[in-house]
Amino acid sequence: MQKPSTYLNETLNTLYYFGKKPRIHNPISMIIEPVYGCNLHCSYCWNAIRHYFEHKSKRPHLMSEEIFKKAIDQAPRSVESISFALIGEPLLHPEIHNMINYVSGKGFRTILYTNGTLLKGDKMSQIAESGLNVISISTEPDSFNSQKHRGVNLEKLKENVINLSKIKPDSLEIKLSVVVHHDNYDKIHKLRDDWNGIVKNIKVIPMSKYNGTSHPENCMEPWRGCLSVLTSGEITPCCISAGYKSIPIGNIQNESLNDIIKGKQYKMLLQNFINGNKPDVCIRCTEFCSSKIPLRVPKMK
Ligand code: SF4
Numbered sequence: 001m002q003k004p005s006t007y008l009n010e011t012l013n014t015l016y017y018f019g020k021k022p023r024i025h026n027p028i029s030m031i032i033e034p035v036y037g038c039n040l041h042c043s044y045c046w047n048a049i050r051h052y053f054e055h056k057s058k059r060p061h062l063m064s065e066e067i068f069k070k071a072i073d074q075a076p077r078s079v080e081s082i083s084f085a086l087i088g089e090p091l092l093h094p095e096i097h098n099m100i101n102y103v104s105g106k107g108f109r110t111i112l113y114t115n116g117t118l119l120k121g122d123k124m125s126q127i128a129e130s131g132l133n134v135i136s137i138s139t140e141p142d143s144f145n146s147q148k149h150r151g152v153n154l155e156k157l158k159e160n161v162i163n164l165s166k167i168k169p170d171s172l173e174i175k176l177s178v179v180v181h182h183d184n185y186d187k188i189h190k191l192r193d194d195w196n197g198i199v200k201n202i203k204v205i206p207m208s209k210y211n212g213t214s215h216p217e218n219c220m221e222p223w224r225g226c227l228s229v230l231t232s233g234e235i236t237p238c239c240i241s242a243g244y245k246s247i248p249i250g251n252i253q254n255e256s257l258n259d260i261i262k263g264k265q266y267k268m269l270l271q272n273f274i275n276g277n278k279p280d281v282c283i284r285c286t287e288f289c290s291s292k293i294p295l296r297v298p299k300m301k
């Protein structure tokens, strides 16, 4: 977050949450899902763990230009950043560089979340020139875990990142993100030394699960003001739910984004949370139950 108005909107959204109001003040960010599907099969992926459940999403593999432009053209001005992420690898979309460029041209801060394995050749040059502000690359702290949990050669991935750092404009920040789990938590401290001078910072994320029993009593996520747009055009106020059963508040193919934000479905969802009547995915979700994981977030020099 960089704009003062975003802090203000976030504060007001938080007050609505604590005041048990079934609405938000204003959205502050959006996440676009350009691709539903991935070239990897990480052991802890939302995509891979959905076998715990009966549900399999039937949403399209790629987001259409029509849905994408509707979402961006209707994004409220309170939105500061638009990310490309969710349940898939955005670089699999053939138009991803043009999508980033379109969002950037509208004045939004742009963020791309990727596994980095396709970041080479023309694709890398296109991304470097797209107007992107932040690229966040997911990885493991060491070669063994990278191969075991992601099937990725860490040295090759690092080569991609170094090559990008050589051609990227100053305006593009490279960040790293690591999911912490039982095999790698004692290796997190290595990250700072291994990536120093290559990436700007490192985010360490606790692993999410949908098979928990100790779910958060009062999840604030739907009040955060971050709207996710799935490849199907479905809008959800929680990106975490998108890996299993999204909690939709409408579809941009049928109504305007403004109507969805102000609409009955969103209000009813928030009211259900207030009443303790949460969707199934939330009852099992462990997203905010990770306080016991021993995180050590490395600080970059
Ligand atoms: S790179 Fe991301 S989306 Fe792809 S399998 Fe791994 S965790 Fe899932």
Ligand code: SF4
Binding pocket: 216, 219, 220, 221, 222, 238, 239, 240, 241, 281, 282, 283, 285, 286, 287
């Ligand atoms: S899926 Fe998890 S993070 Fe999302 S609203 Fe439900 S409890 Fe919160």
